[in-house]
Amino acid sequence: MTAALQIPTSPADALVCRNCGARFPLGAQHACFECFGPLEIGYDTEALARVTRADVESGPHSIWRYAGLLPVGQDASSRVDSGTGMTPLIRADRLGEQLGFTAPLWVKDDSANPTHSFKDRVVSIAITAARELGFERIACASTGNLANSVAAHAARIGMPSIVFVPADLEPAKIVQTAVYGGTLVGIQGSYDDVNRLCSELAETDEFERTGFVNVNVRPYYAEGSKTLGYEVAEQLGWRLPGQYVAPMASGSMLTKIHKAFKELVAGGLVPQSSWRVFGAQSAGCAPIATAFAQGWDVPQPVKPTGIAKSLNIGNPADGPYALDAVRSTGGAMASVDDDEIREGIRLLARTTGVFAETAGGVTVAVLRKLVRSGQLDPSVETVVYNTGDGLKTVDAISDGARPTAVIPATLKGMREAGLL
Numbered sequence: 001m002t003a004a005l006q007i008p009t010s011p012a013d014a015l016v017c018r019n020c021g022a023r024f025p026l027g028a029q030h031a032c033f034e035c036f037g038p039l040e041i042g043y044d045t046e047a048l049a050r051v052t053r054a055d056v057e058s059g060p061h062s063i064w065r066y067a068g069l070l071p072v073g074q075d076a077s078s079r080v081d082s083g084t085g086m087t088p089l090i091r092a093d094r095l096g097e098q099l100g101f102t103a104p105l106w107v108k109d110d111s112a113n114p115t116h117s118f119k120d121r122v123v124s125i126a127i128t129a130a131r132e133l134g135f136e137r138i139a140c141a142s143t144g145n146l147a148n149s150v151a152a153h154a155a156r157i158g159m160p161s162i163v164f165v166p167a168d169l170e171p172a173k174i175v176q177t178a179v180y181g182g183t184l185v186g187i188q189g190s191y192d193d194v195n196r197l198c199s200e201l202a203e204t205d206e207f208e209r210t211g212f213v214n215v216n217v218r219p220y221y222a223e224g225s226k227t228l229g230y231e232v233a234e235q236l237g238w239r240l241p242g243q244y245v246a247p248m249a250s251g252s253m254l255t256k257i258h259k260a261f262k263e264l265v266a267g268g269l270v271p272q273s274s275w276r277v278f279g280a281q282s283a284g285c286a287p288i289a290t291a292f293a294q295g296w297d298v299p300q301p302v303k304p305t306g307i308a309k310s311l312n313i314g315n316p317a318d319g320p321y322a323l324d325a326v327r328s329t330g331g332a333m334a335s336v337d338d339d340e341i342r343e344g345i346r347l348l349a350r351t352t353g354v355f356a357e358t359a360g361g362v363t364v365a366v367l368r369k370l371v372r373s374g375q376l377d378p379s380v381e382t383v384v385y386n387t388g389d390g391l392k393t394v395d396a397i398s399d400g401a402r403p404t405a406v407i408p409a410t411l412k413g414m415r416e417a418g419l420l
């Protein structure tokens with residue numbers, strides 16, 4: 001008789017309240033029973049520290065190479081695997097030159113994920129967890145990219161999905177959700193209205209067997225963003241950049257990159273170093289950046305406007321933690337208006353060949369603003385996160401994007417247009 005195949009166990013060992021520190025067993029719970037604070041995944045730090053560079057490097061070319069640092073997916077057959085992750089880390093010398101960088105500047109281009117945004121990372125983890133927790137249907141409240149990703153991942157494993165979005169979403173994001181065939185519900189209201197409805201629905205009997213990726217499965221969902229930190233470290237040759245700039249909607253992603261960096265140092269996978277965290281929002285929805293500027297610990301909710309719809313969360317759940325990550329590292333936050341966002345999209349495209357959606361425009365424009373104001377140091381190696389694909393938000397810049405000339409197929413035509 002051979003021994004049963006040993007499946008590595010999860011390094012996650014509890015749900016921990018981010019507010020009061022209370023610990024709960026792992027499961028489909030997202031708020032603390034003691035203080036109603038948000039829960040996050042806690043790990044056995046010794047288990048995390050056992051993960052080696054060789055373990056990671058021998059894994060698949062996707063986020064699942066970091067399974068030893070994630071709460072689910074240690075057993076490869078349990079993974080909902082769309083090939084997400086290991087997106088390009090692009091050396092952006094021409095952008096750096098324009099902005100006055102003397103140190104390397106990198107763009108982590110997450111538009112290269114299967115549904116063209118960073119959300120494939122969080123959804124891969126959330127839907128894997130949802131299936132393990134016994135949910136039979138998957139759902140989400142979305143500003144657009146999450147909708148695309150949830151519908152696609154559900155289709156891949158044949159799980160029913162129900163996705164809720166503000167009805168005024170960009171047409172490309174509606175199409176890119178509907179095509180996968182799940183249920184898509186447009187809500188007459190803002191994302192914050194959509195989110196409130198989903199929180200209510202998650203408590204109903206009818207939705208008892210439905211996992212809302214960013215409501216009752218949120219602690220798992222959020223961990224997917226850590227892979228944005230792990231990948232950058234590995235792609236830099238197992239070391240950390242001195243600064244990074246990330247866009248903020250709820251603020252979750254920014255905090256999890258910081259968490260990933262801390263884990264890598266604690267586990268000895270990268271040398272000890274210090275880094276500063278920078279957060280980007282659009283002026284049409286800047287509750288976290290405003291709190292930073294005002295010195296508040298908790299953002300005040302706003303009513304979102306503006307073209308960066310994927311970041312339009314007026315009441316950001318992770319705002320206080322994003323503020324903490326930025327302040328504790330000596331970083332900064334800023335916001336930019338719609339014209340600056342369009343300029344950011346064009347600047348990135350024209351210097352790196354990367355076409356970002358509006359959220360990427362926000363991040364690049366904020367990078368430029370923070371360098372100009374002296375808050376971000378261009379002599380320190382920096383990574384800027386592009387989280388989505390420009391084809392999702394073409395309307396935002398289509399005004400200035402036309403052919404240079406439209407001419408007959410003749411030399412005369414070329415001459416008359418001044419091109420010959």
Ligand SMILES: *Cc1c(COP(=O)(O)O)cnc(C)c1O
Pocket residue numbers: 117118119145146247248249250251252253254310311357359360387388
């Ligand atoms: C969701 C999203 C983010 C960040 O979301 P958080 O809620 O802050 O984690 C960033 N960029 C894009 C394009 C997104 O869709």
